Amino acid sequence: MSVVLTTSRAFSSCHAAQKILTDAGHQLKMLTPQKPLKADELIHQVKGVSAMLAGLDEINADVIRAASPTLKIIARNGVGYDKVDLNTAKENNIRVTITPGANxxxxxxxxxxxxxxxxxxxxxxxxxxxxxxxxxxxxxxxxxxxxxxxxxxxxxxxxxxxxxxxxxxxxxxxxxxxxxxxxxxxxxxxxxxxxxxxxxxxxxxxxxxxxxxxxxxxxxxxxxxxxxxxxxxxxxxxxxxxxxxxxxxxxxxxxxxxxxxxxxxxxxxxxxxxxxxxxxTPHTGAFTKEAADKTLIIAAEEIVRALSGKENLFQIN
The missing domain is CATH 3.40.50.720 (NAD(P)-binding Rossmann-like Domain)
Known part of the structure; x- marks a missing residue:
């Protein structure tokens, strides 16, 4: 059973996204931080996980290396990816996806x-x-x-x-x-x-x-x-x-x-x-119920695709 780490507070109330992952046989490890996690906070959470459904967390080279070799995909529930070290992800054969247009x-x-x-x-x-x-x-x-x-x-x-x-x-x-x-x-x-x-x-x-x-x-x-x-x-x-x-x-x-x-x-x-x-305002542009649900559902679907060996729709690396 693959473990999916989620760091978006909204994920805990998005039952549709949760169902997509659990129906595919994945175990959820849900974090609900009040603000995006720093790299030193994430490092202790990523060992053994197969996928990350991430917000604006700092996913640098140290985090990615700590999660390797089990981590297969970092699915951002948004379009920004400047907090993700794309080069290190690619070096470790980790896909990075986004959710364009959802929010x-x-x-x-x-x-x-x-x-x-x-x-x-x-x-x-x-x-x-x-x-x-x-x-x-x-x-x-x-x-x-x-x-x-x-x-x-x-x-x-x-x-x-x-x-x-x-x-x-x-x-x-x-x-x-x-x-x-x-x-x-x-x-x-x-x-x-x-x-x-x-x-x-x-x-x-x-x-x-x-x-x-x-x-x-x-x-x-x-x-x-x-x-x-x-x-x-x-x-x-x-x-x-x-x-x-x-x-x-x-x-x-x-x-x-x-x-x-x-x-x-x-x-x-x-x-x-x-x-x-x-x-x-506190970086709240995408912070509506409708946008959160859409981005989380798309990110969850991308995780299921990656962990089942299928091509992703919105891979950026």
Whole structure:
């Protein structure tokens, strides 16, 4: 009997995903940590397991070697895999899979919530009512505004469609433009990021973190943006230089920011806690019941495929 280690809290309540694995004859070893596990925490849990259904845990070379030779697959219940050492996994013949598209709608809806929330300063007015000061704060309409969407994969695509329906002009950057977005929704693809920076009232990030994108939002790029523009990040914290963003928010050059992804989590940079033009959420873009169930079911199915010797649908290494 193969042992499957699960580290997602949501897995404990997803009976459909559990059933997929147990019906296939696998034994479950369920962990329910309050936050993603660090490598030194995982090392003691992986010995003897055949598969991992993992969240945003740190699965480095030491963890993978500790799990070898029994580990056959690391199934991420999400699309990000920067916390997984792909090279070491490949060297040890361990498959790594993701769950593309399963949580894209939920992440998109959070990004759009940041846009509407920041445009009307909802967080400030909620605070004023609770403090009995009854202070109305003037906001802006979205109709006629321009949004720049960097990355039009599943999440960016959903966001473009919703912004267009609100009467926004949608500028987009992607190495592989979507003809559907162009022809059906009037999305304008721009190859020069500087054009998007200079014209966007809102900038929403939906790119992976790599050498090319790390700190792409920095002092120089922020200076090219409109005064009063807003930045939304539901992708990866590495995309933004926090020091440059803080200064721009503190000085009022940027209108605000909605941040759901951070380099270090939990996010402990108290400078941002004092700012009234930023909304912070604890990497919760995919944290809906619907998204959690879909990602866990797909990840469980990938584990069953791997442990039965079949090809995986979403293997990345």
């Amino acid at each position: 894209s709608l939920s992440v998109c809806e959070l990004a759009f919530s940041f846009i509407t929330g920041l445009s009307r300063r909802i967080h400030l007015m909620d605070k004023s009512v609770r403090e009995k000061s009854w202070q109305r704060v003037s906001g802006i309409e979205l109709h006629g505004k321009t949004i720049g969407i960097l990355g039009t994969g599943a999440i960016g695509r959903h966001l473009a469609i919703r912004c267009q329906s609100f009467g926004m002009r949608v500028l987009a950057y992607d190495l592989f433009p979507s003809q559907e977005l162009i022809e059906k929704y009037g999305v304008e693809y721009i190859t020069d990021l500087n054009v998007i920076y200079s014209q966007a009232d809102f900038l929403s990030l939906h790119l992976p973190a790599n050498n090319e994108t790390r700190h792409m939002i920095n002092q120089s790029t922020i200076a090219k943006m409109k005064k009063g523009a807003f930045i939304i990040n539901t992708a990866r914290g590495e995309l933004i230089d926090d020091d440059a963003l803080y200064i721009a928010l503190k000085q009022g050059y940027l209108g605000g920011a909605g941040l759901d992804a951070f380099v270090a989590e939990p996010f402990l940079d108290e400078r941002f806690f004092e700012l009234e033009n930023v909304i912070l």
